[in-house]
Each structure stands twice: as structure tokens, then as C-alpha cells.
Amino acid sequence: MRRHDLDWVSLIAGLVFTVLALGYLLVAVTDLSIDGRFVWPVVLVALGGAGVATAVKANQREEQQFPARVPADDQI
Amino acid sequence: MTENPTLPGEPADDAGSQSTPGSSGTTGQTGAGQPGGYAPGASYPPPYPPPAYPPVRRPLRRSRNDRVISGVCGGLAENLAIDATLLRILVVVATVFTGGALILAYLLAWLLMPDTPAYVVPVGSPQAAPQYATVGGPSDVPASYAAGGTGTYIDPSTGQVYGPPVAVAPQPRTEPRSYLGWITLSAAIAAGGLLGILGAAGVSISGLVVSSVILLVLGAGLLVGAWRGRARWLIAPALVMLLFVQGAAAVSDIRTGSGAGDRTWVPTGASQSYSLGAGSATLDLRKLPAGDANVDVSIGAGELIVLLPADASVRIDGSIGAGEVDLPGKEPQSGVGLNMDATVFGIPAPADGPDPVTTTNVDLTAQIGLGTLEVRRATS
Numbered sequence: 001m002r003r004h005d006l007d008w009v010s011l012i013a014g015l016v017f018t019v020l021a022l023g024y025l026l027v028a029v030t031d032l033s034i035d036g037r038f039v040w041p042v043v044l045v046a047l048g049g050a051g052v053a054t055a056v057k058a059n060q061r062e063e064q065q066f067p068a069r070v071p072a073d074d075q076i
Numbered sequence: 077m078t079e080n081p082t083l084p085g086e087p088a089d090d091a092g093s094q095s096t097p098g099s100s101g102t103t104g105q106t107g108a109g110q111p112g113g114y115a116p117g118a119s120y121p122p123p124y125p126p127p128a129y130p131p132v133r134r135p136l137r138r139s140r141n142d143r144v145i146s147g148v149c150g151g152l153a154e155n156l157a158i159d160a161t162l163l164r165i166l167v168v169v170a171t172v173f174t175g176g177a178l179i180l181a182y183l184l185a186w187l188l189m190p191d192t193p194a195y196v197v198p199v200g201s202p203q204a205a206p207q208y209a210t211v212g213g214p215s216d217v218p219a220s221y222a223a224g225g226t227g228t229y230i231d232p233s234t235g236q237v238y239g240p241p242v243a244v245a246p247q248p249r250t251e252p253r254s255y256l257g258w259i260t261l262s263a264a265i266a267a268g269g270l271l272g273i274l275g276a277a278g279v280s281i282s283g284l285v286v287s288s289v290i291l292l293v294l295g296a297g298l299l300v301g302a303w304r305g306r307a308r309w310l311i312a313p314a315l316v317m318l319l320f321v322q323g324a325a326a327v328s329d330i331r332t333g334s335g336a337g338d339r340t341w342v343p344t345g346a347s348q349s350y351s352l353g354a355g356s357a358t359l360d361l362r363k364l365p366a367g368d369a370n371v372d373v374s375i376g377a378g379e380l381i382v383l384l385p386a387d388a389s390v391r392i393d394g395s396i397g398a399g400e401v402d403l404p405g406k407e408p409q410s411g412v413g414l415n416m417d418a419t420v421f422g423i424p425a426p427a428d429g430p431d432p433v434t435t436t437n438v439d440l441t442a443q444i445g446l447g448t449l450e451v452r453r454a455t456s
Contacts, residue, residue, distance in 0.1 A: 001255075001256055001304040002252060002305070004303070004304070007301060007302045007303075007308070008302070009161070009308055009311075010298045010299070010302040010308055013295075013298045013311045013314070014295050014297070014298030015299065017294055017295030017298060018296060020291065021289070021292035021295055022288075024284060025284075025285065025292070027284065027325055028282055028285045028288060034325065035413075036326065036395070036413030036415075039318070039322060040318075043315070043318065047311065051159075054159070055158075055159065058159070
């Protein structure tokens with residue numbers, strides 16, 4: 001697997017799911033409880049935010065590259 | 077396209093240097109698309125037009141390069157020029173929130189959207205226009221090619237491909253396929269299976285632990301993918317897994333022993349508890365004696381129907397991971413993470429009068445992972 005630039009979508013999604021999984025494991029072994037009503041909104045906000053940020057960044061890159069008329073795939 | 081720095085249609089700077097003194101010296105001057113310069117009389121395909129830049133809008137076809145199930149999302153993303161992963165996540169989320177109705181739309185799209193053809197282009201046909209075509213004459217073209225043969229020749233020193241290509245990949249990959257996602261998914265399944273084996277062997281492992289561990293593996297795979305490999309699509313199975321985790325958390329005391337199927341529970345004592353792994357359960361309160369009673373119900377996945385006699389009231393303290401609540405005289409509520417605290421009377425309560433007098437009062441604690449809770453007023 002090739003090393004690449006930091007992928008924010010993967011990072012944020014990975015963090016969200018890892019933290020939630022650890023939280024629910026704690027719920028399973030302790031008396032803690034997680035209010036399920038907050039879980040989905042938080043997940044959607046995190047994923048949506050990451051998606052928006054990535055799309056905006058990609059859009060900027062595209063606009064920079066367009067004048068050069070170099071297909072984006074030719075970078076590697 | 078990296079292996080072909082000389083695009084057809086561009087002046088070939090190195091073309092002249094490659095031609096030997098013996099060959100016709102016109103190659104460098106004639107420039108693009110004049111292969112006749114180095115092998116007069118040979119039957120080469122006509123000069124290729126300059127390459128078109130990738131069209132802004134690709135036709136709506138199922139993608140062959142970007143495919144998880146059937147390429148519907150990949151093709152739609154190519155057509156709309158958006159990120160396919162984002163589209164897939166949207167589709168999964170929308171599928172969850174539409175109760176699976178989107179699966180039908182997906183299947184329909186699978187049926188209706190044509191597949192991207194696998195290009196096998198006949199030699200010399202206009203379609204063979206070529207990402208690999210070149211200009212200028214190599215000095216060491218094999219005799220068969222120079223004599224007008226139709227074979228393809230690859231220059232061993234530069235890797236350049238000469239001659240009409242027989243197969244044109246629509247979009248050559250620019251980076252290696254990443255197997256991180258599949259590795260992670262397989263590891264997650266194996267981890268879940270391992271815990272299942274332990275559970276079957278007698279170790280007490282709740283569904284919450286199993287689903288959380290699977291979610292943890294998926295999350296770890298995504299974290300790795302932030303720096304190495306590509307595995308964004310793992311977000312989709314992780315979201316689905318999160319639903320299971322929440323369902324299991326709502327019924328964290330469920331054990332595999334509670335079984336599956338249809339149940340009818342008829343409590344007769346003051347305090348009773350029931351649990352069901354998956355299935356449909358009817359809680360019939362009509363046999364309860366007068367007085368107060370406590371009933372605990374937990375269901376992993378399925379429905380709970382409460383039959384409430386006219387002379388009774390039930391106070392429901394319930395939580396549903398994902399599903400629907402249907403109480404008499406109220407609009408059904410559906411969603412994720414439903415919590416309720418409501419009292420239902422066996423006969424409709426007057427709008428602004430006192431609550432009906434009841435002889436039996438039940439405290440019902442209901443936990444349902446995925447499913448519905450419905451209270452019906454029993455007629456008898």
C-alpha cells in the first residue's frame with residue numbers, strides 16, 4: 001500500500017468510528033451509557049464536514065489546473 | 077498516460093533524434109500524425125486528431141473502473157463529476173433513512189444503466205485512436221512493422237508503443253488498486269466470527285461487544301487509509317455496523333439464549349421480564365390482576381405489540397435504537413435513537429378531563445434494538 005497525502009475524510013471517519021466503537025465497548029463492560037440520539041447527528045456532521053472540506057479543496061485544485069489544460073490524472 | 081509523454085498531435089521533439097540517417101529525414105519536420113515519413117507506402121492508420129480532453133460530462137453508464145457492487149454509483153459520479161465515495165456514502169445513509177426503499181432504485185438503475193463496454197477495438201478501425209499512437213519513426217522498427225504489418229511494437233528502451241493498438245483501456249489507472257478496504261472488511265468479519273465462536277463455546281459475549289469490535293476494526297482500517305492505501309468506502313459498512321451497535325446497545329442484556337421467532341407473552345404476576353433476540357412478540361396484558369405490575373421487555377430486532385385492556389393503563393419507558401413507535405391516538409413516530417416516556421390508557425382519555433380510572437397499572441420498560449413498538453387497545 002502506497003503512502004499518500006493525508007486523506008482527511010478517512011482520518012475523520014476513522015476517528016469517529018473508532019471512538020464510537022471504544023465508547024460502546026465501555027458501555028458493554030461498565031455501567032456507562034451513551035445517549036443514542038446524539039450519535040447519528042454527530043456522525044453526519046463529521047462526515048459531511050469532511051466531505052465539504054475535501055470537495056472545496058478538490059475544487060480549488062481543479063480550478064488551478066484548468067488553465068494548464070493538464071488532465072488531473074497525469075500527475076503521478 | 078505517463079508512459080506516453082509524446083501525445084499525438086504535439087510536435088515530437090525526440091522524433092528527429094530517433095531517426096537514423098538511412099531513414100527519410102522528413103520526420104522531424106512533418107511533425108504530428110505523419111507516419112508516412114519513415115515507411116513510405118506502408119498501410120498505416122490515418123493521422124490521429126489531437127486528443128480531446130476528457131469530456132466534462134461522461135455518458136451515464138455503469139463504471140467499469142470504479143465499481144463496488146455494479147458500478148452504478150461510480151458511473152453516476154463520473155456523469156455528475158463528483159466524488160464516487162461521497163455519493164456512495166450518501167446512498168447508504170439515504171438507504172438507511174428511507175427504510176431500504178433506495179435499494180429498489182439501485183436495482184432499477186443497475187437494470188437500466190448500460191455497462192461501459194470493455195474496449196476491444198479492431199485493428200485499424202477509427203476507434204483505435206489511440207492513446208498509444210506515436211509520431212516519428214523509431215530506428216529499430218521490426219521489419220514486419222516497417223513493411224506494413226499490422227502488429228504492435230513496443231520499444232524496449234523507452235516502453236513506447238508503436239502501431240495501432242488492439243485494445244484501448246478507457247481510462248488507464250493512475251495509481252495501484254488498494255486492497256486496504258478488503259483486508260479491513262475481511263479482518264472485521266473474521267473478528268466478528270471469532271467472537272461468535274467464543275460465544276458459542278460458552279464465553280459470555282454480548283452482541284454489543286461483537287458489533288463494537290467489528291466497528292472498531294473498520295474504524296482502524298479507515299485510520300490506516302488516512303495515510304496508506306485507499307479505503308474510504310469502508311465508511312458505508314461502518315455506518316451500517318453503527319446501526320447494529322446502537323441496536324445492540326439498546327438491548328445490551330440480550331444473550332443469544334433469548335432465541336428468535338414469534339412469541340406471545342401473557343404476564344400474570346406483579347413483576348415479569350421477557351427477552352427475544354429477533355422476531356415478533358405480543359405482550360398480552362389482559363390476564364393481569366388488578367393492581368400495579370412491572371414488565372420488562374427487550375427485543376433485539378423485531379416488533380413488540382402490547383395488547384392493553386380497557387381497565388388498564390400502561391406507562392411506557394422505552395428506547396428504540398432504530399425503528400417506529402405507534403401509540404393509540406398519536407401519530408406514529410419513526411427514527412433513530414427513539415426514547416419515550418408515555419402513558420397510555422385502555423380507553424381514550426378525554427381531551428381536558430381527568431384521566432380514566434383504571435384498576436390495573438403497568439410499568440413497561442421496553443428496549444428494542446431495531447424494530448417497532450405498537451400499543452393496541454384490546455376490545456375484550
